Each structure stands twice: as structure tokens, then as C-alpha cells.
Amino acid sequence: MRTRSFISFALAASAVTGIFLAAAPLAGAEPGAPVAAADELPPVAVEDFAYPGADDIFAERGIRLKSGDGHILLADCAPGTGQVEVWARGMGTFCFETTGNSGFLSLELPRVYAVVGNDYSLQVDMEAEGEASSFDVARNSWTPVGETADPEARDHTLLEIHSTK
Structure with missing residues (x-):
């Protein structure tokens, strides 16, 4: 009690x-x-995965970087560093650093015709005249993509890069 x-x-x-x-x-x-x-209270920060500095990069280099997971990043080309190289007719070479176990980058790069792979398994998704196509990129070598792999030799725009270790 x-x-x-x-x-x-x-x-x-x-x-x-x-x-x-x-x-x-x-x-x-x-x-x-x-x-x-x-x-x-202040709003909660929400990650939209937009590529940082994308507008400035587009103005300077003509490549539109949209979004990604941060594991595929545009870089200054440096031979012997294991970068992915993307070749675009009339625009030059664009290099990308890949990190982590996998990566994703959404972008727009017109007139792409070749990709040089690195130690990652890569897939590039492209579009020509409204028709989608995907290409597997050989590890550590050149892979013809876009117009060089198209029987009609149409201009292709690179839309996505996917990487897997």
C-alpha cells in the first residue's frame, strides 16, 4: 500500500x-x-543532386551537366590517370573521374563518337533523332559509340554515363 x-x-x-x-x-x-x-523553423535541406556549377561549365565548355550521384565528375584531362574520355566531334575531349563502387551522371553532350573506358564497367546512353541507344564501353580501351557505331552515321547526344567497379 x-x-x-x-x-x-x-x-x-x-x-x-x-x-x-x-x-x-x-x-x-x-x-x-x-x-x-x-x-x-528554417526549411530542411533536401539534396536535388544537381551538378554544382553546371551553368558556368556549360557557358565555358558547351557540356550540360544535369545531375548525378557524385561518383562521376567532369575533370581536366590528365594522361595516365585512369579517367574516362568522351570524344565529341567539333568540341574536343571531355574527361571524367570515376570513384566508388558505382556512379551515375546525367548530361547532354552532342556529337559524341567515341569513349575511352577505364577500370570500371561503363554504359553510355545516347539519343539520335528521338531514338534511344545504349553502348557498353570496353575497359581501358576505345569504344566506338554514337555516329561511329550507327549505320546511318547520325549525330548522337550523350545523355547518361553509368559506372560499376
């Missing part, structure tokens, strides 16, 4: 303490000042 009375007393004391604490102003707040509601 004594234990039950103690528990009842403890519960009642907790309830009273909770009421006083709920009514008490926050430290540093003026009495009667409104307290910030939950909807006044």
Missing part, C-alpha cells in the same frame, strides 16, 4: 512540474513574447 501511495505522489508531482515548465517562458525570452512555431 505504501508503494502505491508513493507512486501516486510521484506521478502527481511530475504532472504539476510539467504544467509549470510548460507555462514558463524560455530563457532570455521576454514575458508574454510569442514562442516560434514549428512552421517558422
